[in-house]
Amino acid sequence: MLDKQAAANSDAYFTTLFEQKIKSGTLCIGVLGLGYVGLPLAQAFCRAGIKVVGFDVSGDKVDFLAGRKSYIKHISDESIATMVDSGLFTATTGMDQLSEPDAILICVPTPLDEHRGPDMSYVVSSTEMIGTRLRKGQLIVLESTTYPGTTNELMLPTLEKLSGLQAGREFALAYSPEREDPGNPKFETSTIPKVLGADSTDELDAAYAIYSQIVPQVVKVSDLRTAEAVKLTENIFRAVNIALVNELKVVFSAMGIDVWEVIDAAATKPFGFMPFYPGPGLGGHCIPVDPFYLSWKAREYGLTTRFIELSGEINANMPGLVITRLTEELSLRVGKAMRGARILLVGLAYKKNVDDMRESPSLELLELLETRGAHVDFYDPYIPQVPQTRDHPEYAGRKSIEWSDDILGSYDAALIATDHDNVDYRRLLDLLPLVVDTRNACGHLAAQYRDTLVKT
Template sequence: MTSQIAQRFIERVNDRSIVIGIVGLGYVGIPLALAALRRGIKVIGFDIDQKRVDDLNAGKSAIKHIPMDLIVEGVKTGHFLATTDFDRMAEPDALLIAVPTPLTKHREPDLSYVVKTTEAIGKRLRREQLVVLESTTYPGTTDEVMRPILEKATGLKSGEEFFLAFSPEREDPGNPDFGTSTIPKVVGGDGADALAMSMALYGALVVKAVPVSSTATAEAVKLTENIFRAVNIALVNELKGVYSAMGIDVWEVIDAAATKPFGFMPFYPGPGLGGHCIPIDPFYLTWKAREYDITTRFIELAGQINSRMPYIVVNKLAELVDMKVRKNLSDSRILILGIAYKKNIDDMRESPALKLIELIEKRGAHVEFHDPFIPVIPATREHAELTGRKSVPVSKESLAGFDAVLIATDHDELDYGAIVRDSKLVVDTRNACARKGVMAENVFKA
């Protein structure tokens, strides 16, 4: 049976008088805000980036694939406000945290953003507020890291005076079929009231809220989803090498296997893993597992296979440049096509294209890139030396100046027919040319 506090919260959700605060206005936070605005719920967005805040309040966003119509309307009606003033965190009824959870250089969890955000909330937390972490993390983070910080800072008790939950984000940037509102949300609460409040909140925002028994279970759900993908991608990456040695096209094999209506799900090889989840999430579990003296050999092997892919691609590129162009890679000019981590978006988080540029340049080659969605490489944690590099135009004249074109991201708007026609050598890591019906003697898969 829910408490009176929980009942009042649920009533405010139902009559849409609730106010939601979203901490972190990026690839997860902005879609969350849009989901709330779509339901007529007021949103206050918090971020440390003043330019991002100013842009959002002006109806602009640096994330191209996210429409801003609802933000513009929300600003006009007073239903949306972005701010860097964290003192206003006491105003919302619920605070949803969507901040980065990257890895350190030693492949260990970096919870600094979560900790700093929790500390900031702890300075302003009031009674009856709900705090929900959405950032991907290891099982136990909400209970073992966040709750002690909040209880110590406030003197309030979780589950009685304030409420704590975990609901993992499930964003897939650029997916034309599923968005925040149409993807079910898993919810785990620190106690029955926290679960009931979170279920009501997300039930109002998305198509379905799915309850689980604890915050740790919800945290494990997110890791499991992405480990599943990482392991299967590692499998097809390994199969690519085996089948290539046999003269078999792995993409043809996968497409044919996918015609089976049960027992098979297609995953495809690539030049490495990218994005905010798959390259990172498995390491959160392997790190936590060591606390229990457990070695996650299967997961770690998948990570090793996927991490090796950029090296394999560069070796194949060097071999093809030598055989087909009659040049050493060290003397060559290489054009990378696409540096987003997946097609048709401007998201560069953990993009394998950055590693490809680094490895090719270490071999002495001159590298440039073209990406219709990313005109300039932004600052990144691991590739600061690439910051500010600009996308070069693609034309018959410019392609003639490169010894090879390496397709790293298969954006749909690229003219593969013209690229193949005007290039000396095309090395395709995404099977993009074949999928567009463009095959020629100068196109090779890698």
């Protein structure tokens, strides 16, 4: 690998190359992994008038895109049609084409394995696919969230070995963590600042040249490891604070205090406080996973991450506490035991108004309820059918119920796990004897339904 001092004294080969391609309008971007991160990224480059080749191992995704259809709820069919019809975007499963783009942006999953350590298999396979096709002058950027050291300890030697090329001289390497927030109408890829790190000035400036075409601000940091650490810090901050409010929820509930009211009142302070909200457990592709990447890496240095591990323990306990509360309220208010009870789980997505189920706590809630003998159905307007998941393959194919008075009235209780905006919660409260709300979706109705509604 080219050391930083040598890089600083070298010609700006990559920077000049990419600036020329941008100026001439010949730049081509490859996006490897067309999921919740990769597809919006491809859209952003197309909107900037830059040619994009999307790569994915899923033939179904490629077929959807070729047919001008979206497979992600918050990305419209119309926007996909615009990309395709512009002539700037193509999608393929043909990995031999990886030598064609000038820059390849890797947007693949980085989940945890069965031992709660990093599962780097997707990054490794992507790196190997690129390495066997890598050509001089290409820029490779990892966007997947990972532990500090991944890019230059795992990817760099693999790329050099398989290609026979030298990083920093013959191909460039950078890291730019994804910052997607699916379903958030206030932000999209092209409005969120990008953090960017590389181990030489030339590689950093070359990557800056391409990202500055699509985002309003590119924040340069000193090296790859620092950029990798930025993303982990962002999500660890959220995980720890969510654990704090989850613990406060348990304590305040025992005292008869509404934690939601407390947080909303505290949030009126214009300084020194940032609101976080409790829930039935952590979900999504980042917060339940990313903190453990740093914990795992810290052990290599003989260190422990006590805050991270404690927050993980608190958040992991939340589904069990929710089910315990539901069991108690079912007995007290409805006069029924959990075994044999009919329970409606409202919301499978990990957060409101999206069709994303990655790491959703709802599947664990479903498992806990059925383990206790309950008959469980679900309703989610964004998820008509449970997709295949790694941790709960047994639920694949189960379908959402129809939202009708007759069907709703047949349940003994409902458990709200996701607070989608397009659900008629008043109707739910009118028809069921018990509604346990983990998201404060019914907070505005609490005074009218004291005998039916339980916020937890």
